[in-house]
Amino acid sequence: MTVKELSELSGFSPVCLPEPEREIEGCYCGDLLSWVMGRASSGQAWITIMSNINIIAVATLCDTSVIILSEDVALDDGVLGTAEARGVNVLSTALPTYEAAKELSALI
Amino acid sequence: MRAGWSETERNMSESLKFHFDVNGSSFTSAGQASVQVKKSLRELGIPAEAIRRVSIAMYEGEINMVIHAHGGEADVIVYEDRIKIVLNDHGPGIPNIELAMKEGYSTAPDNIRSLGFGAGMGLPNMKRYTDEMTIETEIGKGTCITMWVNF
Secondary structure, three states: OEHHHHHHHOOOEEEEOOOOOOEOOOEEEOOOHHHHHHHOOOOOEEEEOOOOOHHHHHHHHHOOOEEEEOOOOOOOHHHHHHHHHHOOOEEEOOOOHHHHHHHHHHHO | OOOOOOEEEEOOOOOEEEEEEEEOOOHHHOOHHHHHHHHHHHHOOOOHHHHHHHHHHHHHHHHHHHHHHOEEEEEEEEOOOEEEEEEEEOOOOOOOHHHHOOOOOOOOOHHHHOOOOOOOOHHHHHHHOOOEEEEEEEOOOEEEEEEEEEO
16 A cells, blocks of 8 residues: 555545655554664554654655654644655654554555 | 765775764754765665665764764765775763663663653664674773674
C-alpha cells in the first residue's frame, strides 16, 4: 500500500505528502529518536508523538515511508517546511500510538 | 550547523573527501551534514544499505558533538569499497568509554531528553552500524571517533 492510499483509506489526515507513492513496508512505533534510528527499517511507517525538527532528520536517514503523528500532535511551520523540502511524508491522527498501529496493521 | 561542503576534493589515492564543521550551538539543525552526506553518497552510486549505515552513524556523532562538546568537525572519506568517518571534537572527553558504550547509559541533560535524544543509544548505534569503530579521548582535550563502513 502506498502512503497516498493509506491517507485515503484510513482516518489519518494528510499533513504533507511530498512523496505520496512511497510503498509502506511495515511499521515502527517509538519516541526516543536514537532508539528509533537503531531499529526502524527502510520503508516502514513510523508512528510517534515527537514533533520537533529532528524527526525529519531521523525519517530521512532511516528512509521511513511516512511519519504518522499520533495523539493529535501538530508540526510547527518550520518543521513542516523542512518535511516538504526533504520529501518526508507526514500524516496525523487523534488516536494514541497503539490504536493508530492497529488501524495501520488492519490496512497494510 | 553550517550546511554544505567546505571541502570536496579528490586526493591522490582517488578517494573522495567531504568535510563539515558541526556548529555546537544549534541543536535543532543538527543532522544537516548527515543528510547532505546521504544525498552525496546516493549520487555516487554507493549501495543503499551502506549509505543508511554511514548517515545514521554520522548523525549520532553529530548529535553527540552538539550535546557534549559544543560542536566539532566531521570528515567522510569514500574509498573504492569502504567509507571512513572521522568525528573530532574539543569537548570534555569521555571519562569511562566502557560505560558510555552501554546501551541506556547517558549523561545528557533533561532538555535533550525532552527532544527525544539522550537515550544512551548514540555510541552503541554508531558501533552497531559500522564495521569498525575506534575512540580516542582525552579528558579536557576532546574526542576523536573513527568509523569504517565496508560495502
